[in-house]
Amino acid sequence: MSPHTVGNTLGAVLIGSGFAAVLTGVVATQAVYYFQHYQDDKPSGKLMVAVVWFLDILHTIMVFVSDWLWLIDHFGDAGASGWIPWSLGVTVILTAVVTIIVHAFFVFRIYGLSRGNWFVVSPILILAAIRLGLASASCANMLKYGNFAKFVDNAAWMFTMGLVTSSVLDVVTTSCLLWYLDNARTGFAG
Missing domain, CATH: 1.10.287 (Helix Hairpins)
Known part of the structure; x- marks a missing residue:
């Protein structure tokens, strides 16, 4: 795999993962703010926020598991950028569950x-x-x-x-x- 291909594929994945981590931080900030300022909300509302927050954290973990598999476990493997790690598939379903x-x-x-x-x-x-x-x-x-x-x-x-x-x-x-x-x-x- 040429350096150009690595930068355009796995480099982009790494940058996207960084953005995902930042957005997870935003969600965490919003969740903490919610729990601090809306303590009188119904338990169902609190449960929904907690579940979405947990799933978002789990999603970001799966993103970084994918990064690890691509960038560390398969370091130097020319075909690794075409491979789909199991954790990437999990991110798709986690996104859909949060969305629903x-x-x-x-x-x-x-x-x-x-x-x-x-x-x-x-x-x-x-x-x-x-x-x-x-x-x-x-x-x-x-x-x-x-x-x-x-x-x-x-x-x-x-x-x-x-x-x-x-x-x-x-x-x-x-x-x-x-x-x-x-x-x-x-x-x-x-």
């Missing part, structure tokens, strides 16, 4: 703001379930093929559809929240 928890939280908010309108929240729940299914299938295929080229040839469409579904889900959820929050304004100045 967060979307469920927003669906609950939209359900309340819409006064129980299942017509509005059902498509969001269906999209969230599809997203989780696609991420699970992507993870399974990453573990099955163990190689990026084979994964791309046979199952990359699942991963791509999962990302597309997640993006559509974010737009729909945000649009619904904006719509209902705008219509719920009381007219009082803050």
